[in-house]
Amino acid sequence: MGIWGSHLYSTQPEKLDELIQNSLKPYGECQKQIDDSVDAICAALEETRQIPNVICVAKGGSYGRNTVLRGNSDGTIVVFVSGLERFQDQKKSHDEIVSKIQQWLEACQFTMRLAARMQVQELHGRLTLQLFTKWQSLTFEVLPAYNALGVSEKPSPQTYRDLKRALDMTRAVPGEFSVCFTELQQRFFHNRPRKLKDLILLVKYWYQQCQAKLNGCPPLPVYALELLTVYAWEQGCGAENFDIVEGIRTVLGLIKQQEQLCVYWIVNYNFENEMVRNILLSQLRSSRPVILDPVDPTHNVSKNKACWELLQREAHTWLSSLSPSESPGPSWNVLPAPLYATPGHLLDKFIKDFLQPDRRFLDQIATAVDVICKFLQKNCFPHSATRVQKTVKGGSTGKGTALKTGSDADLVVFPDSLKSYTSQKTERCNIIKEIRKQLEACQQKEKFEVKFEISKWKTPRVLSFSLKSRVLNERVDFDVLPAFNALGQLTSGSTPSPKVYAELIDLYKSSDAMEGEFSTCFTELQCKFVASRPTKLKDLIRLVKHWYKQCERKLKHKGSLPPKYALELLTIYAWEQGSGAENFDTAEGFRTVLELVTKYQQLCVFWTVNYNFEDETVRNFLLTQIQRTRPVILDPAEPTGDVGGGDRWCWHLLAKEATEWLSSFCFKDGTGYPVRSWKVPTVQTPGSYGVGIHPIVNEVFSFRSRRTLNANARRNF
Incomplete structure (x- = not known):
């Protein structure tokens, strides 16, 4: 991994924001020099007559997405030419147009007064333009492209039908024509919050360190990890300000689940058109990981199995350093495949893989709750004649419908001192105070396979505690609720007496009781x-x-x-x-x-x-x-x-x-x-x-x- 990788893994989680600001973001003055130079070059390209029929110029790559790392980074300068009337024309006329652009750039590099130093190079038909400042360099690939969007803000289904035909006719590599949609890529990232782009910088920096271990294996396009980071934020957070550590844990967690990754967006294409639908269905049925370019449904940007396997191992290593204790640490609740993208015949598998709680964790929860219930029944109200008649586990855990992450449960305690619905209302606060004391005693005295944490938010009306797995990112949050034992001891298969409900209805109609207020009973x-x-x-x-x-x-x-x-x-x-x-x-x-x-x-x-x-x-x-x-x-x-x-x-x-x-x-x-x-x-x-x-x-x-x-x-x- 080398010294930089070791440095990253040894950085304290609370210092990651500082690392991004001090070491990963380009220096402001260098970035301004680059920006001024790129703007000048693009404006000159649009105005020159030496390259016929230039419609407009777009900025892409990391530069266009505003995710440039300090030091060395990449970008694209895409020149849209009106002479290219179809996708396949771009492939046929590529060399000729590139040659004209190269001649123009070489002629201009000594006459244009740029804030950054410029160098032009052509190798094997690939034209690059490098811009240098004291502390920053950017390598731009200069690409001619067919103007697939025309004057439209979004592509029509016809555009994607033409794209698919062009790929078939020219036997082009999927994604080869995605450069035509550079402006859409730029828009996709444009309105994202600055902190999300900071998280992307951190992910890209980590990936740079991982590349040293690839041993000649083709690298994964960094664009795939940028999109994965956007997906993690959209699905798990969505806020402009968030905890960077939670964000990076989430992205690394998704990388660990790369065999199940299926990520796509329907902002530019969807299932309505038959041909586009068939393209999408084909992509979503293919082997995972799948990360589709949000501007080009033919382009799965994540195809590189060997690289993903390396990243999976490295993600595990960094996650361990971010959470040195037994607990995995907080992260966003994000699934590797969104429900919206899951076809109907795979919903059962989706539930099994992502929604059902771990069976061992459920058993640990059940054991812990049994210990807590017995402790409360035996030890509550030691200085009075009050006794706990029974405890009942409710909520999703009690019903058997708990989700894998973030489930809730109720622990209902029935003290014999509550003789009526109204007494439940008037005596609840005092009972909760006593139960809190006993829960804290139970926490100190008993040993659990799960982490037992009592809420520090002390209020006379609510008492909560959490049971967390020590090795999984799973937890159940409990509310402890005292209640009047309206049902008594119901035998199996029996139903309550109508009198129970008649009394409740009379109280409800004659008082200020809210509907459902006594449902805990x-x-x-x-x-x-x-x-x-x-x-x-x-x-x-x-x-x-x-x-x-x-x-x-x-x-x-x-x-x-x-x-x-x-x-x-x-x-x-x-x-x-x-x-x-x-x-x-x-x-x-x-x-x-x-x-x-x-x-x-x-x-x-x-x-x-x-x-x-x-x-x-x-x-x-x-x-x-x-x-x-x-x-x-x-x-x-x-x-x-x-x-x-x-x-x-x-x-x-x-x-x-x-x-x-x-x-x-x-x-x-x-x-x-x-x-x-x-x-x-x-x-x-x-x-x-x-x-x-x-x-x-x-x-x-x-x-x-x-x-x-x-x-x-x-x-x-």
């Missing part, structure tokens, strides 16, 4: 409702939650999205009504859920597994609930919790995202044709679960549903 029922479902349905829920998290990151500043639990319930409803089979097509199920999201203004979903229409109090309340503003999605564990929420959340934002996603690769089969969805009604009727319902209830529901739908239609109109 029914955590067992929530978990049982989901956990008993087939494994594949729980995997579909994981997929929907992963999609939701992507939407959440994109839309977080635009409005409050509905809770994840609403999407979990909607997924279960879609499966119950549309499939019901243990084995089903995941793409069909996923499409069905997103289509239901787009129809949110019609949704009315509920279950009668724990409460129903038999008790008069519950029946009247349910009839009121299901005529509320849509969407209505009632918590199957407790009826005051409408997680659909009507106008409470910004379903319209989620529906817009769902509409866009319905055209994604996820909903195309292996041949590129759309997958179908299940037939699922948007409105649930009281009798559709096979429960004995008095006819008057169905009649009232039918009338009220029609009235609600008509009111929604008028409001939307």
Whole structure:
């Protein structure tokens, strides 16, 4: 690796920003001299008559992308000539035009008054122009090109059809004509934040040190690593200001997963045109890694297996130096292949590879939670007669729908001192204080295979802790919640007494209690409702939650999205009504859920597994609930919790995202044709679960549903 590589690996993580500013970015004065010289050369090229038909000149390479490293770097000067009327003309006329440009440059290099020294060289048909300052040099390749864009801002599908034909006719190497899209490459990087370009500099500097170990193996285009860094930032961060260490850990982590990398953008091309779609499908089916040039779908810039294997080893080495402790250190949650790019027939593999938590980690979590629960039951409230009746694990971990990274869970503690719903509300703060003391004692006394960290954010209403893997980038965040034991000791297969719900409804109607405020009392029922479902349905829920998290990151500043639990319930409803089979097509199920999201203004979903229409109090309340503003999605564990929420959340934002996603690769089969969805009604009727319902209830529901739908239609109109 040499002294520079060793120096990089020994740099303390907190010093990386300083390294970039002091050692990697070009000196300001040198950069200005280069910029002034390039501008002068480009302006002269556009004005000269010695090279016929010059339309315009574009700047590309690292220079055009504004990712120039201090010392030596690269760029391209692309001369668009009107005499080149097709891609293939560029190949035929290349030598002739290059010769004219060379003659002009050689004639001008002594007459142009440039801020930087210029040197022109031609070797094997490759024309280069070098600019030198005291501390900086740039080598530009000068390239004639067909003006594929014309006066358009973006290429049309016809442009890419012509590109594919030209490649076939001339047997050119894929990417050979991507120079025609230099302006698009420049725009792709232009609006990226300065700090992202700093991260790119760090990645490129690391790659420079790795190249010494290639032993004659052709190097990987540095452009591939630039694009990978942009992808990591887009998928995992998106902020203008971020932690450079988290960013570099993320990029190195993706390089370690190079066998699964599949990265592309649809900013300049997409799946709408048949020929472009076929090009994309062919590329995305090819062996990994795949990193497509965002301006040229024929160009996979990442093809170099031997180089990737070296980078994989070196990435592991640097990651170890960045995280010397057992913990892998924080990084962004970025998958090597985006969901949007995954074809429908590979969704099951996507879930298995990227969304399912590590089985050993789940076992470690379960063991740690058992120890914590037993400790709390035995040691809580040592100075009073209060005892913990039971503890229940809820949230995604308790339901069996946890994601690989960043899952949440609830640990619900039921002290016998809470005798009612209202006592839960008034005594919660004191109980949380006591539980915090005991959790801290448990943290000191017990030994865990996972890292046990209690939140330092001390508030009387919230108590949180995290369990982290010591070797994997996986964690589960727990909220500890005291609750009134409304259900008592439920036997297996039994349902709560209607009296439990009648009391809750009376309290809800007569006080300022918020809807769903006491749902923690029914955590067992929530978990049982989901956990008993087939494994594949729980995997579909994981997929929907992963999609939701992507939407959440994109839309977080635009409005409050509905809770994840609403999407979990909607997924279960879609499966119950549309499939019901243990084995089903995941793409069909996923499409069905997103289509239901787009129809949110019609949704009315509920279950009668724990409460129903038999008790008069519950029946009247349910009839009121299901005529509320849509969407209505009632918590199957407790009826005051409408997680659909009507106008409470910004379903319209989620529906817009769902509409866009319905055209994604996820909903195309292996041949590129759309997958179908299940037939699922948007409105649930009281009798559709096979429960004995008095006819008057169905009649009232039918009338009220029609009235609600008509009111929604008028409001939307």
